[in-house]
Amino acid sequence: MSSEQDQLKETNTEERFAFKKEESAAVKSDKGLTEEVVRLISEDKDEPDWMLERRLRALEHYQNMPMPTDWPGQPDLSELDVEEIIPYIRPDVDKREGADSWDDLPEDIQDTFEKLGIPEAERKALSGVGAQYESEVVYQNMQEQWEEKGVVFCNMDEAVQEHEDLVKEHFMTSCVPPSDNKFAALHGAVWSGGSFVYVPEDVTVEMPVQAYFRMNSEGMGQFEHTLIIAEEGSEVHYIEGCSAPKYGTHNLHSGGVEVFVGEDAHVQYSTVQNWSKNTFNLNTKRALVEKGGRMEWVSGSMGSKATMLYPCSILKGRGASANHISIAFAGEGQDIDTGAKVYHNAPRTNSTIESKSISKDGGRTNYRGLVHISEGATNSSTSVECDALMFDNESTSDTMPYMEIDESTVDVAHEATVGKIGDEDVFYLQSRGLDDDDAKQMIVSGFIEPITEELPIEYAVELNRLIELEMEGSLG
Amino acid sequence: MTAAQVHETISEETVRQISDELGEPDWLLETRLDALDALSDLEMPDVIRTPGRDWTNLDALDYEDFVDPLNAAEDKDQVGPDEAEVLPFAEAVDEREELLKEHFGSVIDPQENYLTALSTALFSTGTLVYVPKNVDAEDVTIRTTQNSQSLFNYTLVVTEQSSSVTILERQDTGEDGVAPDAQRGEGGEAAGADGDRYYSGIVEVAAGENSHVQYGSLQDLDEETYHYSLKRGEAADYATVNWVEGNLGSRLTKSSVETNLDGEGSETKTVGAFFGHNDQHFDIAARVWHNTAHTTADLVTRGVLDDEARSVYEGVQDVGREAWDTNSYQRENTLMLSDESEADASPKLIINNHDTEASHSATVGQIDEEDMFYMTSRGVDDRSARNMLVEGFFVPVLEEVEVEELRDDLDTRVSERLRE
Numbered sequence: 001m002s003s004e005q006d007q008l009k010e011t012n013t014e015e016r017f018a019f020k021k022e023e024s025a026a027v028k029s030d031k032g033l034t035e036e037v038v039r040l041i042s043e044d045k046d047e048p049d050w051m052l053e054r055r056l057r058a059l060e061h062y063q064n065m066p067m068p069t070d071w072p073g074q075p076d077l078s079e080l081d082v083e084e085i086i087p088y089i090r091p092d093v094d095k096r097e098g099a100d101s102w103d104d105l106p107e108d109i110q111d112t113f114e115k116l117g118i119p120e121a122e123r124k125a126l127s128g129v130g131a132q133y134e135s136e137v138v139y140q141n142m143q144e145q146w147e148e149k150g151v152v153f154c155n156m157d158e159a160v161q162e163h164e165d166l167v168k169e170h171f172m173t174s175c176v177p178p179s180d181n182k183f184a185a186l187h188g189a190v191w192s193g194g195s196f197v198y199v200p201e202d203v204t205v206e207m208p209v210q211a212y213f214r215m216n217s218e219g220m221g222q223f224e225h226t227l228i229i230a231e232e233g234s235e236v237h238y239i240e241g242c243s244a245p246k247y248g249t250h251n252l253h254s255g256g257v258e259v260f261v262g263e264d265a266h267v268q269y270s271t272v273q274n275w276s277k278n279t280f281n282l283n284t285k286r287a288l289v290e291k292g293g294r295m296e297w298v299s300g301s302m303g304s305k306a307t308m309l310y311p312c313s314i315l316k317g318r319g320a321s322a323n324h325i326s327i328a329f330a331g332e333g334q335d336i337d338t339g340a341k342v343y344h345n346a347p348r349t350n351s352t353i354e355s356k357s358i359s360k361d362g363g364r365t366n367y368r369g370l371v372h373i374s375e376g377a378t379n380s381s382t383s384v385e386c387d388a389l390m391f392d393n394e395s396t397s398d399t400m401p402y403m404e405i406d407e408s409t410v411d412v413a414h415e416a417t418v419g420k421i422g423d424e425d426v427f428y429l430q431s432r433g434l435d436d437d438d439a440k441q442m443i444v445s446g447f448i449e450p451i452t453e454e455l456p457i458e459y460a461v462e463l464n465r466l467i468e469l470e471m472e473g474s475l476g
Numbered sequence: 477m478t479a480a481q482v483h484e485t486i487s488e489e490t491v492r493q494i495s496d497e498l499g500e501p502d503w504l505l506e507t508r509l510d511a512l513d514a515l516s517d518l519e520m521p522d523v524i525r526t527p528g529r530d531w532t533n534l535d536a537l538d539y540e541d542f543v544d545p546l547n548a549a550e551d552k553d554q555v556g557p558d559e560a561e562v563l564p565f566a567e568a569v570d571e572r573e574e575l576l577k578e579h580f581g582s583v584i585d586p587q588e589n590y591l592t593a594l595s596t597a598l599f600s601t602g603t604l605v606y607v608p609k610n611v612d613a614e615d616v617t618i619r620t621t622q623n624s625q626s627l628f629n630y631t632l633v634v635t636e637q638s639s640s641v642t643i644l645e646r647q648d649t650g651e652d653g654v655a656p657d658a659q660r661g662e663g664g665e666a667a668g669a670d671g672d673r674y675y676s677g678i679v680e681v682a683a684g685e686n687s688h689v690q691y692g693s694l695q696d697l698d699e700e701t702y703h704y705s706l707k708r709g710e711a712a713d714y715a716t717v718n719w720v721e722g723n724l725g726s727r728l729t730k731s732s733v734e735t736n737l738d739g740e741g742s743e744t745k746t747v748g749a750f751f752g753h754n755d756q757h758f759d760i761a762a763r764v765w766h767n768t769a770h771t772t773a774d775l776v777t778r779g780v781l782d783d784e785a786r787s788v789y790e791g792v793q794d795v796g797r798e799a800w801d802t803n804s805y806q807r808e809n810t811l812m813l814s815d816e817s818e819a820d821a822s823p824k825l826i827i828n829n830h831d832t833e834a835s836h837s838a839t840v841g842q843i844d845e846e847d848m849f850y851m852t853s854r855g856v857d858d859r860s861a862r863n864m865l866v867e868g869f870f871v872p873v874l875e876e877v878e879v880e881e882l883r884d885d886l887d888t889r890v891s892e893r894l895r896e
Contacts, residue, residue: 070525073826370526375815390830393797399825402526405840408812412840414823420830 033082035059038189045157045192050168058178058188065182068308073366073398075306075335080252080280082186146205152198153209156225159196166198170227175258176286184284187223187256194224194255199234201262208237208270226257230265232290237268251278251305259287261295263317268296270455272463275303277333283309291317291346298454300463301328301336302470310368312341315349315377324353327451327463330363330395331470339369339401340384344377344410353384356448359395360471366398371412373405381411388418389447391440391471441468486598488512490545494600498566501573504580511586511596518590521706521730523759524790524822531788531820532730532759534591537702542626542674545598549624551650553617554603560613560641565602565630572604579634583680583708583736591704591730595628595676602630605643607687609636615881616643622697623650626674633680635687635715642690644882647675648725649698672727673701681709683717685739692720692882695729696889699754705731713739720877721777722886723750723758724893732761737771737799747876748777749886751893752785752817762806763792766799766829775806775836778873780866780890781817791823791836799829806836811843811869813862863894 038059042052067077152163159167172178178188199205230236253275261267267287275281281304287295297311313322324340342351357365367386388397399416421443429439445452445464452460491512495505524531556562561572568576586596601620607613620629635641675697683689689709697703703726709717719733735744746762764773779787793804810819823836843865851861870890877883 072824378815388825388827390827390832393800393829393831395830397825397827399823399836401822401824401838402524403819403821403838403840404526405810405812405819405821408815408817408842410812410840410842413837414821414839415835415837416823416825417835418825418827419833 033059033062033186033189041190041192045160047160048164051160051171054172054178055189055191058172058185061178062182062185062189065185067182071368072400075308075337075364077280077306080306082252146203149203150198150200151203151205152196154196156194156196156227157192159227163196163198166229167196167227170229170258170260171225172256172258175260175288176256176284180284183254183282184256187225187254187284191223191225191256195226195228195238195240197226197228197230197236197238199230199236199265201231202233203231204235205237208239210239222253224255226255228257228259228267228269230259230261230267230293232262233264234262235266237270239270251280253279253281253283253304255283255285257283257285257311259285259295261287261289261293261320263290264292265290266294266296268298269311270298272300272455272466273302273304274466275307277303277305279304281307281309285309286312286314287322289313289315289317289320289322292319293317294321294323296323296325296454297340298325298451299327299338300451300466301326301338302463302466303334304336305333306335307338309338310341310370312343313351314343314345315351316345318346319348320346321350323351324355325451325454326355327448328355328357328365329467329470330357330359330365332361332363334363335366336364337366337368339367341370342372342382344371344373344380344382344407347376347378347380349377349380351382353382353386354450355384355386356451357386357388357397358391358444358447358467359388359397360391362392362394364396364398366400367416368400368402370402370404371414373407373410373412375406377407378409380407380409382413384414384416386416387447388416389444390418390420437471441471444471486512486543486545491597494545494598498569498600500569501577503577504569507581507586508597511593514587514593515590515597518587518593521589521591521704521732523730524788524820532728532757534730537728538672539594539674541672542702543594543598544625545600545628547624548600548627549622550601550627551619551621551623552601553619556605556616557613559607559611560616561604561606562616562618563604563606565599565604568602568604568632572606575606575634576604576632579632579680579682581680583682583710584678584706588706591676592678592706595630595678595704599628599630599676599678601627602632605631605633605641607635607639607641609639611636611639613639613641616641618643618645620645620647621650622647622673622675622701627676629675629677631677631679632682633689633691634682634684635689636684638686639684640688642879643692644879645679645691645693646696646885647677647694647703648696649673649701671700673698675701675703675726677703677705677707679705679707681707681717683709683711683715683742685712686714687712688716688718690718690720690878692722692877692879694722694882694885694889695725695731697725699725699727699756701726703727703729703731705729706734707732708734708736709744710736711739711742711744714741715739716743716745718744718878719746720879720882721746721748721760721762722882722889723748723760724889726756726758728757728759730759732763734761734763734765735773736765736767737773738767740768741770742768743772745774745876746776747873748775748779749870749873749890750777750779750787751782751890752779752787753782753893753896754785755783756785757788758786759788761790761792763790764794764804766793766795766802766804768796768798769800770802771799772803773805775808776873776876777808778810778870779808779819780811780813780869781819782813784814784816786818787820789819789821789823789838791838792826793824793834793836794826795829795832795834797828800831802829802832802834804832804834808836808838809869810838810840811866812840813843813866863891866894867891
């Protein structure tokens, strides 16, 4: 194709974006991320100018940043063609019920739902066909109960309109600026949907706030943004994206999570993710924790082709603390590269990181973590524990912790172990009448128990079931 | 990142002259010239990078100033028992050419990185330790005192089947650390920037079947010397390669101690100790590759940091796909005596075979307050108590050092530093 033709094609595409807005929702442009696409998203959402400006600035960062390709042992991103993916992310706001039908879902995802024993109606909700899911009812109740106290829980797009000042102050400014990394920049340019949680001073939200797969029911949800603001002395537990497989047609998920933990506030963010196995899951999740605040991350990473996700806590104020608990499961063809980052930037800050991983059938898990203790973060302590369980010789399990310690009055400990599933343990259980599979499942359940006990029972049960299904090899 | 431009005197003529003085055969000269040619394309050795920083900045080193290959000067002792051959490199070239030809550059690729290539092109001193079959050789000592601005040292250890050898290597700086030629700068100043010096050492160990190598090293160069060292062993079936790596001196050290467990049932143990003060920077790596079945590795490192010293530690336990029944352990502990010091660590596990028992741990902390209180409450003054606790901190690694002389040396140097 001559360059003239190229140019012509480009012009046409631009024209389509510029002049045929209504049709553009269905357009699957073969061009990549452009200013026009970003402007269109912003316009569709009727956003204020400052948000459009932020998106455009993020786009600039995205275009200027290189792909992260030089990390030791990182997942292979060569099959990820962002230019091909972009057209799919443009939200189809007019069709809130979602575009795909149950039958269009990849077989493995249909199977998963079947095997999880989720009733058909729910399955449809989960698959994004558009029925309402119970959790939204929970959320409605929650709103009524806490509305008077000033608690806000709504869609992020809505929040831009309804709570503009709060969003303007916190959205991708100090916590996750778009300059942070290439995918944070991408996210900043094309983000859509997600959750906004605001808890005023001294308010305790006693039940977990849940966003159960809300994204898909609103169309394309690959770039959802979650912003949690917990004011001084407040407390909230947010649960998101549980066993949330995405459509086979999408293959990049690049979410952003920003959490502001005020003085003496307490936030727990829990997630169990089970993306489809062609998804690149590249997220940025970070919490800024003020004096005496406490941040807890609990995450289970099950699905995806490749995950690069390192939830981060920045302990800004004296006595702030963070707990990171994660479990990763990598089956055939999966590379789950996950861990935790904690910056100790104030005295008497504490963190604990507990990571468990299971690899099977050629899957790879990696714990990649950074603990940074700044000069002046006196009397701080951190403890990192990683355990990896391997099922077979096709699998790989790596541990790559990084510790930067600038302060002497600290207590830093890192420990990691790797091992195969114990023959003796299996034998013991078998000799008491369990078959091989059941024995292994029991061992794995015991292995991940420290994680599951941090989750509400229904999520813990689900995580266990997902792992059981993975172990049977009955998931696609 | 492009490699730094080297000194204009580092030319083919320089390399030919060095090689000629050692009486080298053509193949070795060719190896040197190839390494010289490769310099412009090679990168610095890998350093750990985390967002926003390289843990050690090797590109900042000014090789223009360091390298003065034709004026190398040293005092060297190369002694060993009669059972083994301990030869200065020039003699080895004459007497053991076949052995050199077989092993030179076989364990460490001369063109592995910029600094190995620089070493290969320019080394002017070296030692061959050759231990024949069934021979037990104790007390091989290689002591190198650097008396010039730069010194490139090469060591090759070859052990045949069922032999054993204990080698103790030491590097330090002589009284007249800078060569006469380099001192001829204006006003009698040393030619190098602020008298900076460079020491580079490459050690290759080829451990034959069922042989046992213990290689201890005590680096005590003065604190104006930049130091690069790469030591790597290859262990054949049932062979053992043990390392002791003591680092006390230098301005900046980039040192890596590595073992390829290539043989069935082979083993390695690395014991590391470092003590940094002033503004010393130690970048220390301990790496092991389990390439076959029934191999065992144990990596233990302890370090103390005072003043503004900084340590960077990387440990790698790499278990390959074919490494069935692997045992691999790693521990690293750093004690920080000062708020201005920095201790960075990255102990890595790369596991590709599930039939593995592997663990690693790393800690960073300061002297335990209760221990201090205990000591001072029994009448020991603060300073002495601290010194005793630091010495005590090194005990677990010193106990692992099987060579008594090296253990005593390390112990003595630690005590001396504490009294400084």
